Amino acid sequence: MPRGNCKGPAWWHGRFKGCGYRITTGREAILDALTMADRHLSAEDIYMKVHAAYPAIGLTTIYRTLEILVNMGLVFKFDFGDGRARYELAEGSNRSTHHHHLICTSCKRVVDYTDFIDDEIELLQKTEKGLSDKYNFAITNHLIQFYGLCGKCKKKKQ
Amino acid sequence: MPRGNCKGPAWWHGRFKGCGYRITTGREAILDALTMADRHLSAEDIYMKVHAAYPAIGLTTIYRTLEILVNMGLVFKFDFGDGRARYELAEGSNRSTHHHHLICTSCKRVVDYTDFIDDEIELLQKTEKGLSDKYNFAITNHLIQFYGLCGKCKKKKQ
DNA sequence: GTAATAAATGGAAATGATTTTCATTAACAA
DNA sequence: TTGTTAATGAAAATCATTTCCATTTATTAC
Numbered sequence: 001m002p003r004g005n006c007k008g009p010a011w012w013h014g015r016f017k018g019c020g021y022r023i024t025t026g027r028e029a030i031l032d033a034l035t036m037a038d039r040h041l042s043a044e045d046i047y048m049k050v051h052a053a054y055p056a057i058g059l060t061t062i063y064r065t066l067e068i069l070v071n072m073g074l075v076f077k078f079d080f081g082d083g084r085a086r087y088e089l090a091e092g093s094n095r096s097t098h099h100h101h102l103i104c105t106s107c108k109r110v111v112d113y114t115d116f117i118d119d120e121i122e123l124l125q126k127t128e129k130g131l132s133d134k135y136n137f138a139i140t141n142h143l144i145q146f147y148g149l150c151g152k153c154k155k156k157k158q
Numbered sequence: 159m160p161r162g163n164c165k166g167p168a169w170w171h172g173r174f175k176g177c178g179y180r181i182t183t184g185r186e187a188i189l190d191a192l193t194m195a196d197r198h199l200s201a202e203d204i205y206m207k208v209h210a211a212y213p214a215i216g217l218t219t220i221y222r223t224l225e226i227l228v229n230m231g232l233v234f235k236f237d238f239g240d241g242r243a244r245y246e247l248a249e250g251s252n253r254s255t256h257h258h259h260l261i262c263t264s265c266k267r268v269v270d271y272t273d274f275i276d277d278e279i280e281l282l283q284k285t286e287k288g289l290s291d292k293y294n295f296a297i298t299n300h301l302i303q304f305y306g307l308c309g310k311c312k313k314k315k316q
Numbered sequence: 317g318t319a320a321t322a323a324a325t326g327g328a329a330a331t332g333a334t335t336t337t338c339a340t341t342a343a344c345a346a
Numbered sequence: 347t348t349g350t351t352a353a354t355g356a357a358a359a360t361c362a363t364t365t366c367c368a369t370t371t372a373t374t375a376c
Binding site: 020021022024026027056057058059060061064083 | 362
Binding site: 077079081102104105111113115116119120123126127128130131132134135136137138139140141142143144145146147148149150151154 | 235237262289293294296300302306308
């Protein structure tokens with residue numbers, strides 16, 4: 001068995017402790033669920049995944065942990081317009097690559113795209129610099145989403 | 159008194175009727191409130207404004223009308239992360255100019271900026287074209303927001 | 317104009333995601 | 347091992363938004 005499979009302390013343990021938070025079974029399980037998933041998950045999605053491995057977990061803990069993770073910048077929180085938030089691990093934390101979202105306003109389907117990202121990022125960084133200077137903001141993050149009708153919903157509405 | 163002040167049917171009447179919707183006192187008042195305001199408003203903001211001029215209005219009507227307006231593309235709906243949606247008239251409908259938002263993640267203050275917009279729009283249009291071709295979406299809209307700490311909140315956290 | 321029709325309305329109740337409360341449990345520093 | 351304090355789960359509370367339904371009103375046909 002390759003040594004890479006030996007489990008050391010997870011990558012996020014350090015940052016967690018550094019912020020004064022404790023490493024708990026629930027938090028391990030939540031981070032695992034987020035790392036495993038390569039898609040955005042709702043709090044309930046995460047609850048169900050974690051519940052399978054660790055049935056004692058409560059939905060409250062999911063929400064509380066997610067709030068911490070979002071504040072630490074380890075997780076991004078999205079609103080796709082269907083009334084429940086979605087969460088995904090910030091890239092750099094795992095194998096997921098930087099992407100933006102394309103959302104169908106009818107069926108709420110979400111496409112993650114990585115095309116054109118490089119140009120977008122370049123422009124965003126320039127803008128970010130300009131904005132933080134002009135408005136005296138410490139900018140930490142950005143959001144780009146496109147909205148429209150997916151193929152199926154286009155057909156339906158014809 | 160200049161003739162421009164004479165009230166003809168409002169600019170949106172045609173589109174409303176064209177979609178099979180009726181022109182009602184409540185809807186007039188809601189559109190007025192949105193036109194008057196040059197900032198994003200919550201449903202409750204709009205309710206309070208409209209209520210002053212037309213006390214019979216119900217919050218339900220505000221929500222129902224906003225939904226129609228958003229679906230028609232006359233109004234944009236935003237999520238700034240404080241648990242309530244904000245609405246603003248789509249540009250072109252009134253004197254408001256195209257802008258994006260810069261949001262303080264701590265105090266939720268929102269800055270509308272128009273700087274750098276031209277470059278952003280140009281890139282977005284290129285991206286939009288590429289995305290609609292590749293993913294077979296009819297793209298109708300986009301969203302760009304920057305997040306960070308405003309000057310005041312930066313100081314507080316030091 | 318008037319009447320007929322169906323859409324629009326308001327108030328109350330329901331919904332549903334998220335938060336709060338609080339008594340109990342568990343992490344971890346000493 | 348123990349004491350301190352953060353973390354937890356279950357239940358209750360919150361609160362923006364939706365739904366229900368009986369009533370009103372805009373619009374259309376006459």
